[in-house]
Structures are given as structure tokens and as C-alpha cells.
Amino acid sequence: MDEVVISIGGRKHWLWRAVDRDGYVLDEIVQARRDTKAAKRLLVRLLKKQGLSPKRIVGDKLRSYGAARRDVIPGVEHRSHKGLNNRAENSHVPLRKRERMMQGFRSAGGLQRFISVFSAIRNLFVPPHQKRSALATHIHRIRAMAQWNAVAGATV
Known part of the structure; x- marks a missing residue:
């Protein structure tokens, strides 16, 4: 808090x-x-x-x-x-x-x-705070963008 x-x-x-x-x-x-x-x-x-x-x-x-x-x-x-x-x-x-x-x-x-x-x-x-590789962070952000695009209805 x-x-x-x-x-x-x-x-x-x-x-x-x-x-x-x-x-x-x-x-x-x-x-x-x-x-x-x-x-x-x-x-x-x-x-x-x-x-x-x-x-x-x-x-x-x-x-x-x-x-x-x-x-x-x-x-x-x-x-x-x-x-x-x-x-x-x-x-x-x-x-x-x-x-x-x-x-x-x-x-x-x-x-x-x-x-x-x-x-x-x-x-x-925001990726989880555990020690992660750059690749894992990159994959997390790609998945987050995919979820965002699905919710927002955006086409890429």
C-alpha cells in the first residue's frame, strides 16, 4: 500500500x-x-x-x-x-x-x-517482475499488443 x-x-x-x-x-x-x-x-x-x-x-x-x-x-x-x-x-x-x-x-x-x-x-x-530474458519480455509485449488489438478491434 x-x-x-x-x-x-x-x-x-x-x-x-x-x-x-x-x-x-x-x-x-x-x-x-x-x-x-x-x-x-x-x-x-x-x-x-x-x-x-x-x-x-x-x-x-x-x-x-x-x-x-x-x-x-x-x-x-x-x-x-x-x-x-x-x-x-x-x-x-x-x-x-x-x-x-x-x-x-x-x-x-x-x-x-x-x-x-x-x-x-x-x-x-508490464511484464512480471521476475528475472526474465529480453526475449521473454519481448514475447510478453507481443502477446499484450495482440490482446489489446483484439479488444480494441484494431487491424494491423
Whole structure:
């Protein structure tokens, strides 16, 4: 789990994200607050979407994560250490690039709609994080493009 601050119309909003160990975005939610209630909402949405609870939660040292985990899924281990959530931190980079290109977001609802589509498409093209050869990565991207073309109805 991780959160990133995004300014919309001069007001701070937080984009809360749940990322798995391969770097795929599982769920994300835009909130105007950065507290335990927002972290709980993300955990509840994630549990409903995934259908099962995770073995462990990794986050930075924000105290809201521990409090939300104790309330929602008390039996799950919570790890917070300096470098453990780098995958979640790095998953913000493509969003930040897109945000600069779009010159910011106009509303929280627009951001929520955009990230739901953007993350799903990005997850399709990101290869799993295991050590792979260049050929395996190339084949993964060819398959992803074939799936994209099938869904989009594009002809090559």
C-alpha cells in the first residue's frame, strides 16, 4: 500500500494504491484525506475485489496503515521498513508522467475514472517482475499488443 499527493484545483488529494509484489496495481482510490478512514476504505475495497486477504501488507511508516489493518484484517502481518515498498513507490512514476503531459487533473472524479482505465491498461503491458530474458519480455509485449488489438478491434 502507498499513497501519493496530487493537487487538484489547488487542493490536496491523496491517491491511495494497493500494488502486488509484481508491481501490478490491484486497486486505487482518490481521497481528500490522509487518515485511517481512507486506508480502511482502500483495504475494504481491495478485499471485496480480490475475494481473499493477503498474507502480508507492506507500506511506509504511515501510522494509518497499521490502524486500518488492525480494524479490517487483524491477522495479517504488516511490514514497514525503508525499502520494502519500492514497487508501490515506483508504480507512481507512469502516473506522474501522464499527469505532467495532461497538465494536471481537473477533478477528483476525473482522476478516479482516468486511473481505473490507465492502471488496467498498464498492467496488461508490464511484464512480471521476475528475472526474465529480453526475449521473454519481448514475447510478453507481443502477446499484450495482440490482446489489446483484439479488444480494441484494431487491424494491423
